[in-house]
Each structure stands twice: as structure tokens, then as C-alpha cells.
Amino acid sequence: MRNVKWKTAAIAGPVTNSTPLVLKTMARKKNPGSKLSRREFLALVGTGTSVMAGAGFLTAKFSRRPVEQLIPYVVPPEDYIPGVAAYYNTVCNLCPAGCGITVRIREGRAKKIEGNPAHPVSQGGTCALGQSGLQVLYNPDRLQTPVTRRGERGTGDFHTVGWNSALTTVASHLDKLRLANRGAGVGLLTGDIRGHLDDLLIQFLGLMGSGRYLQYAFTNPTNLYSANAASFDTAQLPYYDIANSDFLLSFGADFLGMWVSPVSYSRAYGDFRQGRREGEDKGPRRQRGQLVQIEPRMSLTGANADIWVPAVPGTEGALALGIAHIIAGGAGRFAAALAEFDPPRVAEISGVEASTIERLARSFGDAKAPLAIGGGGAAAGTNGVPNLVAINLLNHLAGNIGREGGVVFNPKPAFGRTGMQRHGSYLDLLAFVEEIADVDDGVLIIAGTNPLYDFPGDERLVRALQRIPLVVGLSSFMDETMQYADIVLPVNSYLEGWGDDAPEPGVGMRVASISQPVVAPLYDTMDVGDVFIRLAQRMDRDMQRAMPWPDFHAYLRNAWRRMYDKRRDKLDYVDFDAFWTAVLEAGVWGETRRASQRNEFHAQVDYEPPVHAGNDVDYPWYFQPFVSQGFFDGRGANLPWQQELPDPMTSIVYGSWIELNPRTANELGVDEGDILEVSSPAGSLRAPVWITQGIRPDTVAMPIGQGHTSFGRYATGRGANPLSILSAQVDSRTGAFAWGATRVNLTPTGERIRFVKTGGWSRTLDRQILGPRSGETQEGGDHG
Ligand code: SF4
Structure with missing residues (x-):
């Protein structure tokens, strides 16, 4: 297939009246290589029409590199020129922020990820986790073919099967249920899914006669x-x-x-x-x-x-x-x-x-x-x-x-739903899985979420999963939850597949992006959307007719075509193909619509004291797990770069630690590296001490992310998971997991380790070089 490459500004020629708005604007900039700010993005799309933003900017940006081209994935691999880099814009999906990214490709291999300068969320930046996306793609522990369970659930005993066999097994099970009007027993549990994939999944479940669709992510701000x-x-x-x-x-x-x-x-x-x-x-x-x-x-x-x-x-x-x-x-x-x-x-x-x-x-x-x-x-x-x-x-x-x-506040997204509309709380998740376990012939399909790592140490979820007759997992890795599946279908990494996204919280206006494959799939994997389309094609005629697309890419194009048709008069493109290509090139599309906002306040205000599990005699310290920079909620722990990334506060790499105020360390008679037994009403773990002035004496804290029991060679068996000793406390209004509501006791074990870290000795050895200033609320003294 031949398509127009978006060439550099020099190749594109002088700015004329027919030059797209953004290109004209950016051509006037003195420094075209600088990022496109949210304000500029708003200004560009705030001109009375909906326009493509970004393509011109990126063209200008890369014009300093004469051999490089910014291209959409409509250009086939044979167009690659050896030794010449190409850049693809797509979307990072390693957390729900939805940053736009640009991936550098050489000879069909992804080499580097950077932020897409034209995307108003990322504005040319990424976080460390976003940079490590290449290690999701090239991770040696990726699932490369479908597998089915051979041993007990949870033991990790699987053997490989072909796609045909795996899909036929799942489809025939679903078909039987649907034809017997028992499709309501099929449930779908996913992580953060927005955009048109969400619509496809709703449609599939609707055809099954089921409304059981729940998204669960530990970090969802429920x-x-x-x-x-x-x-x-x-x-x-x-x-x-x-x-x-x-x-x-x-x-x-x-x-x-x-x-x-x-x-x-x-x-x-x-x-x-x-x-x-x-x-x-x-x-x-x-x-x-x-x-x-x-x-x-x-x-x-x-x-x-x-x-x-x-x-x-x-x-x-x-x-x-x-x-x-x-x-x-x-x-x-x-x-x-x-x-x-x-x-x-x-x-x-x-x-x-x-x-x-x-x-x-x-x-x-x-x-x-x-x-x-x-x-x-x-x-x-x-x-x-x-x-x-x-x-x-x-x-x-x-x-x-x-x-x-x-x-x-943002206007309603151009497509899909906001992040909360399908999300459930901790209690919702538990009820959801238990309900499916109570249904005869229940089927649970799990995609993109790992609740057995995120979940606290109660066994209810595992027991419910054990009772479900068929658990199907869609994942790139054999994580803790996939260990309990009967069939695991390997899915594309986000750099290999199609998708789209309306980022939330966004930038105060409508923004959307298409996620395109920047490389061909490395292994025998599929997009999540393709799995559902293929399943439908193996089911009865009605299913086949209702889901007629050859693949998810076709479904996505159709959906964007409908969006284009609704706005055709306002868009400055000769046809849909031109629009689609331009959105792929730019990696972002915006619309002027904004939400009406009034400074009204509807809630009653009152203070509700927190309730912590564990009394303050047996469990004297508040326990505060925190989301870590490198691993987020634990999903980054299988990426070697993230394991090697020094924690920005402690400079520790590879392991876990528990943070103590110097006064607490003095009370316990422990020093840096001494290993403590940390026990709560729900369980215990062991972690080495890190002493810092940056914590209250009545509080101890641990980073979330390590302590995996199954997540590939880089994550498994490393450090401890603080979530595993949390009591099942929930928010009184929403039922969301209250992960800051457990108290702990600390007992020195007499053992110690030496931290692997890049920083030196972090304390002042009682020299009071950095004491709190008079009148400040910081508490505690140094411990040397
Ligand atoms: S992981 Fe980082 S780069 Fe990726 S979407 Fe989240 S914040 Fe953005």
C-alpha cells in the first residue's frame, strides 16, 4: 500500500494558503523544535474549527535531521530504508495518563521512546516508566504462544497450544452458553480500558446477553x-x-x-x-x-x-x-x-x-x-x-x-467513557468474581489487570477464582493472576497493536489519540480486540454477523470514520483517508469543545476520623505503602531498567525497604540495612530499614511494586509486597481499597543487608547539619 509520507518542513516546501493551520503556525515560530504547550494546543484548536494539531510541528521539529521521516503505519515494512530512522507517533499505555509518544524505528526495530511534542498531555516528555516501554516489547519473559493449564490452578503448570485450538475451545464454550441463554454468566474483568476497544468489549458482552463487565486497577482514583x-x-x-x-x-x-x-x-x-x-x-x-x-x-x-x-x-x-x-x-x-x-x-x-x-x-x-x-x-x-x-x-x-x-473539567470525551464509568472498587471486584463463581458454567475473561498482586492478603478472591469453571486470561506476561487461568492468550504489547484513547484528566478540552503499531508483532500474539473478533467468528451466525470486521484495525477505522463523518463539514481534509493518515502522523487530535463550569458546591462537609486496622498497642505504627516512581502499582517491576532505576528519594535499586524516622530507629535500636519483621493484623513480611527525617515518628512507609511471586525473571522473588500485609479496609463511601488504613508492629530480626544504592551515606551522624528550623512542624532527631 502506498501512502504519502509526511516529510520534513524543508521537503514540504514554503508555507502557502493551503498549508494546514498548524504547519503555518509552527513555521512562524522562531524555535520550531520546542514543545507545543497545552496553551498553544488550545489556541490552535480554538480557532473555530476542529483541526489536526501537531503534524506540522513534528515536521518542523525533525527538519533538523535530514534523513528522518515521520510516518503513519499505513506505510508497509518494505518501505523501510536500511540505516534511515523513521518515527511513529502512538500512545503510551503503561499508566492511565495517556501520554503521546514518538518511537524511533530503524530497520523495523523500535530503538527509542520519547514524548510526542505535539501531544498536549506529554508535550515531548515521558516518565521513566514510559521510557522503559521498549523492555515491555523485547522482554524475554513475554508469552509467545497460547497456553493451557495442565496442573493445579496457581501452580504455573501450563503447556503450549496453537491459536486455533485455544480460540476454538473458548468460543465453543461461549457459544454453548449463548445458545442456551446462559451467556449472562460470562464476565469480563479488565484494567484501564478507554476508547473504542471498550465499545467493542461492551458489544461482545451484550451479544452474549451479559452485562458483567468491570474494570479494576489498584491505582484508579475511585x-x-x-x-x-x-x-x-x-x-x-x-x-x-x-x-x-x-x-x-x-x-x-x-x-x-x-x-x-x-x-x-x-x-x-x-x-x-x-x-x-x-x-x-x-x-x-x-x-x-x-x-x-x-x-x-x-x-x-x-x-x-x-x-x-x-x-x-x-x-x-x-x-x-x-x-x-x-x-x-x-x-x-x-x-x-x-x-x-x-x-x-x-x-x-x-x-x-x-x-x-x-x-x-x-x-x-x-x-x-x-x-x-x-x-x-x-x-x-x-x-x-x-x-x-x-x-x-x-x-x-x-x-x-x-x-x-x-x-x-473536561467535556464529555469524543468517544468512549470517562475512567470511572466501568471501574469498580475493591468490594465491587470481590462481589463481581464471587457472583461469577456462583453461576453454573461461569466464565471469567481477565485482560490487563493483576488483582492477585494488588489485592490485600485475604483469600476470598483466590477462593472465588478457584470455583469458576473457566478462567481465560489475555496477557503479555504470566503474572500472579494469570497463574489462576485455564487458558492464557498472549496479546500484543502496546507498541505492536492498534487502539485509541481519550486521555483523562486531559487538558480541559477534547483530545484523542490513535495508538498504532510501530513494529510488527515479535511473536505469535494478537490485539485484545482481535481476540474478541476471532472468538465471535467462531461462534454462531448471529455473532458472526454482528461482529463482521476482519480485524480490530478495521473496527477502529470504521469508528473513526463515523467520527469524521459527523464533523466532515468542519474538517479540512479531502476525505477520511487523509484525516486518518494525518491523525496517525500527528499522534493527536483535538476539538474546541469545552465543558460548561460553574463554581457550585453540592456536598455536605464534615470530618470523618480514619479507622485503622490494628490497635495502637499491638501495632504502634501507621503503615503507609506508596506508589513507587519505578514500578507504579507493580506493573513496572519486570522491566530491568526500572529495577536499575535509583529511587529518587533513597537511591536504592533492586530491593524493598521500610522507611523509619530516626527516633523510631533509636527506639528499636536498628540502623540502616537492619532487617525488620513488619507485622499487621493481616500478615507479616521482612524488609530492611531505611532511616529518613522525611517521615513522622509514628509512621513507617514502604514502596509498592516489588515482591512479585510470578512476573518473569526480573520481578519474581525480589523484595516484598507491602500490599500483602494490608487488612481489607475500605473507604466508607465507595468501597475502594483503603491501602493507608493498617497499623503495624516492627520487630528487629538481628539480620542485616547492605543496600544496593547509588547515593552515599545519607545522614548527618548527629552533626545537626540539616536540622529542622525553629517553628517548623518537622519532627524527630537524627540517628547516627
Ligand atoms: S507511564 Fe509515564 S509516559 Fe506512560 S502514560 Fe504514564 S505518565 Fe505517561
Whole structure:
């Protein structure tokens, strides 16, 4: 198939009246290699029509490299020129942020991943996990052919079969159920799936007569969706306009780590700190923004903050109401609800001095564009939703909804659903699997989620899985959950397959991307969408007629054609093929539509004390697991680059550790590297000690991600999984897993290890070089 390559600006020739808008705009830029900011993206698509953004920009960017070409995957492999690099735009799917990426290809091999400069979410950046996507593709532990179970479930005893046999087995089972009107017993459990693949799966299940479709991801911000629905009547993740804020009050949201959309927020943080309006690189600076981070254990964001406030875990809502109490000054609609949250009482609850609370309230109230965000530990207690509602109230009092530097809600996506519409909580997941286990001939299809790693140490999920007659897994790796499948079908990595995405939280307007294969599949694998289409083709005539596409690529093109047809009059393309090719080239498409936003607040506010599993005598310390920079929720642990990536706070590589305040270490008589037994009401594990001033003395913390029992050679048997000793606590409103609501006891084992780390000795050996300044709330002394 021949198609037009998008060549460099030099090849494209001079800018003319027929040159696409973006190319003309970028040709006027003095520095065409710079990133396209969110503001520029908004400006480009805000011209009254829906336009393609980015192709011209990328063309200009790469014009400095005369032999390189930016091409869509409609160009067949035989077009590759030996020794000449080509670049493909696609979407990273290693976390739900939906960053646009550009992959460098030589001789059909993917060589390097970078952010797509034209994509308004990533703006040319990626996180470390995104960079490691090549190691998903080339991972030696990838499943290369379908396998079926030979031994007991959970033992990992499988043997290989062909696709034909595996698909026929599954299809005939489904066919029988459907023809007997018992298709309702078929359930689908997935990770974060957005875009048209989600539509295809709904259609397949609908044809089966089943509505059992649940998405589950440990990191899904279920409580934030719920708090936003209660506060603003919108169950959505808004875009937090950090770049244009001048005072950022973050309650536990590690947005420079891996919270919600870390690349986008890290970019915005750069503008915030430089005192520039977003996207401006010259002109007068305004005052640089000030960042305050409230959290019991210092995250990467906390380490970058001007003020770090270590509050008692789970009391962030009280702190927010205390600040609101001072700002509201006893007046207005919330006066009665806030009356009891005076600084002395809030200080008693949160462990933060009253003077600090007053100072934060004054700074927030005096700022021109104050912004409050909440996440991480603030959302991970049994009171996550009320905490977040209290934080939302600060934004309402500041008049922040829909305002520059505030909280910007996105319009309904151009296709698919927002991330919450199919997502379930911990309790939903358990009920979902148990219901299928109770159905005769129940079938559970699991794709892209690993709840047996994410799930706490209770056995209910495993017991339910054991009872389901047929469990089918779609995965690239034999992870903990796939061990319990009867048949595992190997799927393409995201660099080999088709898909699309409407990123959430997005950028305050409609944005969508197509994910295209940048290389041909390395092994005998398929797209998830192709698996379902092939299954339908092996079932009865009605199924075949209802799902007639030759493959998922055809389904996706059809879906985008429908979108194109609806907007044909507004789009500046000769036909659909030109539009499709242009979107593939640019890697992103945007539309001017924005959500209407009113600064209304619908929720009742009150403080709900957190409930922790374990009493404070037997279990004296709050236990705070945290999402790690390298491994996210554990999915990055099988990537060697991520294992070798020094943790940004400790510089430790490869292992796990438990973070202790020096005062705690003194009490226990332990030093760095000493191994502790960490026990909770739900179980115990062993981890070496890391001593840091960046944690409260009544709190200990561990990174999430290690401790896999089955996830390939790089992840299995390395470190410990802190989630495995959590009690099954849930948020009181949503049923979401409250992973910050367990207490632990610590017992020295007398054993020790030497950390593998790149940093040197991290403490001051009682020389008090870096003690807390007078009046600061940081607690604890050095331990040398
Ligand atoms: S933030 Fe998520 S989507 Fe973006 S590059 Fe990192 S892993 Fe990929």
C-alpha cells in the first residue's frame, strides 16, 4: 500500500494558503523544535474549527535531521530504508495518563521512546516508566504462544497450544452458553480500558446477553471521582491548572511522582516554578509559585516543596476544613459546618501546629490563584472521600472551578467513557468474581489487570477464582493472576497493536489519540480486540454477523470514520483517508469543545476520623505503602531498567525497604540495612530499614511494586509486597481499597543487608547539619 509520507518542513516546501493551520503556525515560530504547550494546543484548536494539531510541528521539529521521516503505519515494512530512522507517533499505555509518544524505528526495530511534542498531555516528555516501554516489547519473559493449564490452578503448570485450538475451545464454550441463554454468566474483568476497544468489549458482552463487565486497577482514583461527583456533580478527573497557579496546596498528591498524570503535571510544575504563564518562554516573570505538601511521609513532590507538613495519616480532611474555617472567617454558607474546625482543635487531630495551619490559610487566602489538590495517602484511608470533599471545598471557596490556575473539567470525551464509568472498587471486584463463581458454567475473561498482586492478603478472591469453571486470561506476561487461568492468550504489547484513547484528566478540552503499531508483532500474539473478533467468528451466525470486521484495525477505522463523518463539514481534509493518515502522523487530535463550569458546591462537609486496622498497642505504627516512581502499582517491576532505576528519594535499586524516622530507629535500636519483621493484623513480611527525617515518628512507609511471586525473571522473588500485609479496609463511601488504613508492629530480626544504592551515606551522624528550623512542624532527631 502506498501512502504519502509526511516529510520534513524543508521537503514540504514554503508555507502557502493551503498549508494546514498548524504547519503555518509552527513555521512562524522562531524555535520550531520546542514543545507545543497545552496553551498553544488550545489556541490552535480554538480557532473555530476542529483541526489536526501537531503534524506540522513534528515536521518542523525533525527538519533538523535530514534523513528522518515521520510516518503513519499505513506505510508497509518494505518501505523501510536500511540505516534511515523513521518515527511513529502512538500512545503510551503503561499508566492511565495517556501520554503521546514518538518511537524511533530503524530497520523495523523500535530503538527509542520519547514524548510526542505535539501531544498536549506529554508535550515531548515521558516518565521513566514510559521510557522503559521498549523492555515491555523485547522482554524475554513475554508469552509467545497460547497456553493451557495442565496442573493445579496457581501452580504455573501450563503447556503450549496453537491459536486455533485455544480460540476454538473458548468460543465453543461461549457459544454453548449463548445458545442456551446462559451467556449472562460470562464476565469480563479488565484494567484501564478507554476508547473504542471498550465499545467493542461492551458489544461482545451484550451479544452474549451479559452485562458483567468491570474494570479494576489498584491505582484508579475511585475516591477522587466520587468526591468530585459529590462536590461538583461531575464524576470526572478535572485538569488541575498547576502551571497558572501561584500557591499550590497538595494534600498527599505526589504529582511529580506517579499521581494521575505525572508527565503533564511535571511540565506544569516547571512553569509554576519559573513564574511564567504556561507555554511562555519570555516576557516578564510573575512571582514563582509556592508549593506546600501535606503528607506523613515525604514523597518526591514533598521533597520539592517549599514547606513539607507531616500530618497524621488520614487527617488531611480536618486540616483542609481548618484552613477553610479561617478563610471563610465565620461567614457564608459553610459557617456552621466549619465552626468547630478552629486551629487548636485541628492541630490536635492532625498533629500540625495551629500556627502552621493559620499560616497556610493566610497564604492560600492571599494568593491570586491558589489551588488545592488531594490524592495519595489523603485518599487512601477509610475516609478518603470526605477528605477529598473537604479539599474540594477549598477550591470552591477560592472560586477555582473553570478558572485559569484552578480546576478545569473536561467535556464529555469524543468517544468512549470517562475512567470511572466501568471501574469498580475493591468490594465491587470481590462481589463481581464471587457472583461469577456462583453461576453454573461461569466464565471469567481477565485482560490487563493483576488483582492477585494488588489485592490485600485475604483469600476470598483466590477462593472465588478457584470455583469458576473457566478462567481465560489475555496477557503479555504470566503474572500472579494469570497463574489462576485455564487458558492464557498472549496479546500484543502496546507498541505492536492498534487502539485509541481519550486521555483523562486531559487538558480541559477534547483530545484523542490513535495508538498504532510501530513494529510488527515479535511473536505469535494478537490485539485484545482481535481476540474478541476471532472468538465471535467462531461462534454462531448471529455473532458472526454482528461482529463482521476482519480485524480490530478495521473496527477502529470504521469508528473513526463515523467520527469524521459527523464533523466532515468542519474538517479540512479531502476525505477520511487523509484525516486518518494525518491523525496517525500527528499522534493527536483535538476539538474546541469545552465543558460548561460553574463554581457550585453540592456536598455536605464534615470530618470523618480514619479507622485503622490494628490497635495502637499491638501495632504502634501507621503503615503507609506508596506508589513507587519505578514500578507504579507493580506493573513496572519486570522491566530491568526500572529495577536499575535509583529511587529518587533513597537511591536504592533492586530491593524493598521500610522507611523509619530516626527516633523510631533509636527506639528499636536498628540502623540502616537492619532487617525488620513488619507485622499487621493481616500478615507479616521482612524488609530492611531505611532511616529518613522525611517521615513522622509514628509512621513507617514502604514502596509498592516489588515482591512479585510470578512476573518473569526480573520481578519474581525480589523484595516484598507491602500490599500483602494490608487488612481489607475500605473507604466508607465507595468501597475502594483503603491501602493507608493498617497499623503495624516492627520487630528487629538481628539480620542485616547492605543496600544496593547509588547515593552515599545519607545522614548527618548527629552533626545537626540539616536540622529542622525553629517553628517548623518537622519532627524527630537524627540517628547516627
Ligand atoms: S505518565 Fe504514564 S502514560 Fe505517561 S509516559 Fe509515564 S507511564 Fe506512560
